[in-house]
Amino acid sequence: MSFTEADNSISEGMGMNGTSWSCPNDTLGLAMMQNGLSSYRRNYLQAGGVSYFIGDYAGPHQTISYRPERIGEIQYNALIVKNVLAGLNFQHINNPAYNSARGPVNIVSFRVHAEF
Structure with missing residues (x-):
C-alpha cells in the first residue's frame, strides 16, 4: 500500500550543516517537489x-479541477543537549491532493529525537 497516489514526481533539495554559523551539529534543509496524476487516473476519477x-470523484455534470501538487519545505534541526535533537519543519502545499479547489495549506511540525 502506498502513502500517496502520485503517478509522477520530481523533487529537489539541499541540506547544510551549521558549521558556517558556529553550530556544527545543527542542520538546515530546503526542498521543493511536484507530484502529479496520470491521465488514466484523472479520467477514472472524472468518470466517477x-x-x-484522495477521496475525490465526480458525479454527473461535475468536473474535478486537478492540478499538480506543489510542495515547498524548510526544516531546521538543532542539538539541544548531547544525543538530543529538536527539529522544526514548515511545509507550504499548493493544490493539496492534486485539486486546485483546495489550499494552499501550511503545515508546521516539531519533533524531538533522542538516542541512548
Whole structure:
C-alpha cells in the first residue's frame, strides 16, 4: 500500500550543516517537489471512480479541477543537549491532493529525537 497516489514526481533539495554559523551539529534543509496524476487516473476519477487516498470523484455534470501538487519545505534541526535533537519543519502545499479547489495549506511540525 502506498502513502500517496502520485503517478509522477520530481523533487529537489539541499541540506547544510551549521558549521558556517558556529553550530556544527545543527542542520538546515530546503526542498521543493511536484507530484502529479496520470491521465488514466484523472479520467477514472472524472468518470466517477473513487480514490482510496484522495477521496475525490465526480458525479454527473461535475468536473474535478486537478492540478499538480506543489510542495515547498524548510526544516531546521538543532542539538539541544548531547544525543538530543529538536527539529522544526514548515511545509507550504499548493493544490493539496492534486485539486486546485483546495489550499494552499501550511503545515508546521516539531519533533524531538533522542538516542541512548
